[in-house]
Amino acid sequence: MGNVGLLYVGAVLFVNGLLLIGTVDGRAAAPINLFVGGLQVVTPTYLIIAAAGDARAISLAAGLYLFGFTYLWVGINAITGWPQTGLGWFSLFVALAAVGFAVHSIAVLGDRTFAVIWLFWSFLWLLFFLVLGLGLDRLTRFTGWVTIIEAFGTAAVPALLLITGYWSDSTRLAVTYLVVGVLLFGGLWFALGRRAAAPVSVPHHA
Template identity: 90%
Template structure:
């Protein structure tokens, strides 16, 4: 069930990446954020209840709330027009928690690739904090592109492979994810830095 939810995390990250890039506005992105946010709250609640005290199953479900609350907050802000600072600071909390889940994946679950993916999610939510919490607008376009990359690379594609039974964790895959991600994000950073600064301000809802 969690793997199915991860597929739709990819969908909402895709839309929110377009939001940050100014392709869609906040109200247009609100429905998918509310839908997926609700899914990522209902799903872990069910999984935790069904786990019957199994610590491993509970730990796998607990991180889903971080996504669910983020997307619900984005959706509500888009409709209500509330300031983004609270969401930005919550994103810092998510970024720190994601580091903890990465360590847990490496050390306790033996899932090396998702340990790397959790680190990439931490990086993404750190960018959300810098853009929304601290108002560093020059990072908005970079954050939008990172969001688009992670929509597929850390969510939709792994989820599809998991759902179809074609996902297989290995040290080689984890290293490949790490190297490709670092090179890709580094390349994006330098490519965007060479462009003139965009005149658009931070989207009201990201």
């Protein structure tokens, strides 16, 4: 069930990435954020109740709330026009929590690749904090492209592989994910993040 939710996380991240680079309007992105945000709150609640006290199952579900609350907040802000600062500071909390989930993933769950994926999510939500919480608009376009890349690399593709039974964790896969991600984001930074072009105004996203 959580794997299905991860697939739609890829969808909402894709739309929100397009929102950040100025392709999609904030109100147009609101429905998918509300749909997926609701899903990412209902799903972990069900999984935790069904876990019947199983600590491993609960830990796998607990982190989903971080994303569910983010997307609901994005959708609500897009509709109401409320300030984004609160969402930005919540994103810092998510970024820090994601580091903890990364450590838990490798130390307790033994899932090396998803430990790396959690670190990439931490990086992405840190960018959301910098753009929304601190108002660093010059990072908006870079953040948008990172969001689009992570939509597929950390959500949609892993979800499809998990759903179809083709996902197989290994040290090699984890290292490959880490190296490719660092190189890709580093190259993207030099291509976009350091341009002297005028920054894109921050729309209602996340």
